[in-house]
Amino acid sequence: MGPSHHGASLSQEDPTPSLPTSRHIRLVSLLPGSSDMIICELITADLDSAPHYEAPSYTWGNPLDCQTIYIKTTEFGDATEFQVTSNCFSALRRLRLADRPRILWIDAVSIDQHNFPERNHQVTLMSKIYSGAAEVIIYLGESEDNSDLAIEFIIELDNPDLETTTSLSYPKSEPLLLALRSFFSRPWFSRVWVIQEATLSRRATVYCGDKVFPWSAVRSFHQWNASQKWMGRLPFVVTSSRASLTKSRPGKTMLKALIETRYCAATDPRDKVYGLLPLLEAFDQELNLTPQYEDSVAKVYTDCAAALMTQERFELVLCAVQGGSDRNDLPSWVPDWRNEPKRTILGKNYDIPSNSTLASTDVSGYSMRLTLLPSKPVLHMAGYSCGKIMKVGSVYLAGQGLFPLDEWKALLDKEPTQSSDADPDEASYAVKGFYAVICAADFAYPLAIHQFVEGEKESAKDKQGSSWEALVRRALRKRADGSPSGNNGALSLRDIPFRRAGVHLPPSYRIYVQRVLQHCHSRRFFVIDSGFMGLGPEETRIGDDVYASVGANIPFVLREVDGGSKQQETSRFRLAGECYLESRTWRELGGEPRYLDIV
Template sequence: MTLKMNPEVFKYQSLAEADSFRLLLLQPSPSHDSDLQCHVLHATLSQCDRDIIDQYTALSYVWGDPSNTGSIYVDGSRVIITATLDAALRDLRDESRVIRIWADALCIDQSNLTERAAQVSLMDQIYSIAHHTVIHLGPLTPAAETILKAAPSNTSGVIHESHDIVKIAQENMLQAVWFTRVWVFQELVLSRDPWVQCGNLRARWADICNMLISPSWKQSSKELQVLADMNSSRGSTRLQFLTLLTSRRGLGATDARDMIYANMGIAFDLHSLLDYVQVDYRKTCEELYESVARYLMENIGPEGPTIFFPHAASNDQSKQKGLASWAPDWSLPASNLVEMYKDNNLRKLQLDSKAHYAFIGHPLTLAWVGYKIDVVESFSVELPNAEALDVGAREEYQKAMKTLMGMYLNVWWSGDDSGQHQHVDLRGKEEEHEKLCRVLGGEWLRIMGEELSASQIFSQEDLENQKKFEEGFRTWLEARAPQHIIMAGSGSEGMASLMYAYLQPRNIPSALTGRRLATTRNGRVAVVPRNVQMGDKIVHLAGPLISLVFRRDSRPREENLETDIKNALRAIDEDYKNQTDHRLDEMEKVDEMEVEYCTLVGECYVDGEVGWKLNQEWDLKIYALR
């Protein structure tokens, strides 16, 4: 939002020093309803840090609806501000004394993108140097008054205890929009002495937390857990940038770029982050998110991509139309998908991702060496949380499962270079085992057929896809029944393990929930993202432990992009030639590899598939991703 100011009447003066900022000298008034008046003071953070007399208070508040406005006279000029800022300043205004206030909407020239970026970069110092921070939550309601007056530090001077204070807080004050905004976390964490204010009554943040937060790690409600998490971050060591992003993603921000900028100042890895990202409001959101993605990809360790790719799982809902498919949209909430299943096979190459990919061009293209595993032939409807399927009522299935578990009591282990595996001796019980496996398969066919199809309204295309999937799924289940596969318990692996866990009565979170099952061109079954399409390729990239689903990208591209991609990968290979244990020898022949242009759809697991097995040949390609 940009404040409405008449440039002929009010004009910001340039800030002279690198640490210059503005303060409001809020003029006193005995009347709450009289016009707000202030003067603008230019100061520097270094001066304020040394000043023991004229200290300032930082204001933390929610900008609110831009169409709901108030006003303030700044150096005699009337300025339109949001109603929330108007209310906060009125509640802070003293009857007889001038107060020094820092409020972002007025103290930063929001129309000057260069200044705005510079001031946002100083926000950590602005809040940490402020003598106090006032968190203004809104008007003084009866519930807010009950909570604040129970705090020893409340400004009324009278303490009133309440036995229902926790319940009142979680149903009222902790529902305030302030707790859902992205900027407030930095403002709180960096503040030396935060106070919570409603109307003209306030109390120290620490007192509020002491009253409401349980000593146990787990709180009794979502609202209390948010409060506890915010409070535990105060005074602690700074968190990694990725941790901050994942914990705060999807929170309210008027400008989606602030999902990044609001977390930079409190990240312990800020120094390395600044090599990739600087606060710059001239950059588009897409450019910013892609720069962040590049930083995370290159700086979060050897398993970076394995940790990184799940964060893009919500991108099918993204409103950032030009955003690369591999760059997470941090303005969206997390997908809350359970981590994708990984096999425990050790007999495979341990490849370093960084030796096999490069970022090229503008807009950024991510080029990565890998090979195709399979192609999606058909897919099911999206699998719901298993709670919706009334798992406990499936008597025949549960009885068969119990009998199978009895058969698997006498298992034995074998271990080799590929990992550890359980085996079971079914001699004399082969027919019974096959019959029980068919019971399990029949239950899954009912679920994937009539039950899910009838559970909600699907398009004709979805139903046709589902019908085709059921045919391939039935063939796969029938082929598995005679095999001596451990179908239940901790000894099960692959799809058997995933299907067993999904229909457990204990309702354990499952990697199948929120995803689809698919059949592949080679007759296998896979777990795929919800936005999969027929013909999507399943690929293993060099390094990541998880296979990925890609979709061909036929959009126009830069004329020399393929040449640039191969040049970049050749340059990367020069840096990694000595790391032969973690690099593909074929990287020396990168000029001979075909370049295939794709977009990332999401993570995948193909039953029985182990990527990069030793003593195996691959048809390597360069996958150029946007």
């Protein structure tokens, strides 16, 4: 799955067929047999006139765990040993026919993995290779963890027995739910390359143990689950579709796919980007980005960010930065797609007041630009200083302690007092502003968060662990693979059950509490020197600056580097992340914007 994993290679000594033109590919003739010895022949074919072939989609597995296959080199039967991963070996053995050859395009054998120019070019052909295959064969491995039960249920949903249309043969049960969770937790579903392999296929068939069934049945399960909600989350490869990926501009399509696939794995981290490019190629979209496997990961990610900024609003790319500012090999303004998301993105619904100085600034005079010198990739922009951060609260991480409401309130000059939602005059503007800030919105229900926190305190005394925080910790312990995920040992963001918080509160209170928890997770409350309040990323520190950038509708926390003075025309900063500021901040902005270099 994917052309850029380490493992098998075509050495110069191997008398394998070369690729005579840029439109040629290598096909693998998997010879018939029944023993453990796998024998293949390699043939070249023009992609536009290739014979009937199938394209397996599988996971490489451990690149150090290899087995030997044999590539037949002469008509007399001589063969050369060739190393493939154990997963590839298992896939070939499962797909081999007993009575006739089977023609495949399989990345581990069809591409010289150590030939950078060949790998680079073959990636540009991937969309045509998989869309041109007669069938894509999705190989999930052997039967285990009650996978047969999950598959039988999926098949029946896709093609129910007419005599039992009123009820399924497999009613909802804990064993069935566990089987489904285990099935969709298989490694194949979390690999980045499989997205284009499944999406671009004309026809796809799933092999899992002895079970063989159409990929369309999995898609049908997704549609059924959307209404029944048996499973809260399904992998992106299951939920994405051609329609969802083709209705937008290439930059928007690519950025959305990059964000959605941050949880996906790739043996080569460059493939977090390159594995998605075939989708654009297949949909006749272009991002002005070509595979260069000889480049460093930092350069690949920087080039990708730069290409996205030429087509999309630059702040949308900056909002995708999730704790990358401390990596020495990567500019702070470039998202590190190796990292899972730490927190929600606040910038999606941020609305700068139309009567603010920022909204009325002529953007054309302060346009964003990039300098991509190898030693100094710099993002140049202009912004208004909102102030310097003087106070910060501790980080809130769901499942690792009570929500720090009292601590964060204590950071205000005048401590807020609990107020009634029905009588807002009892609270000062600053007090009401505090409750709006922690929700990252312009509405607040102070009594709701107070009731929730007090309830959590009482529940914490209960040895049965009935609090929401205890629920999150149990979810962490129940992870299918048994190992912590996310950051700092916390539950992965996508697995935190925010919708189960405050379930005993009235609906409006419950929605407010859930938004507070979701927006505050992996963030800190802060106060800037002008007295305004905000919600910043976990990386926020005292002394950081908050800037509202011209041309962006979301402010950012920046950290000045190399001691630049205020008299300098341009100052250098590193990006900590996007933040939320209370709405009255915008009325105080004025003067001329300052030029900023983000490094």
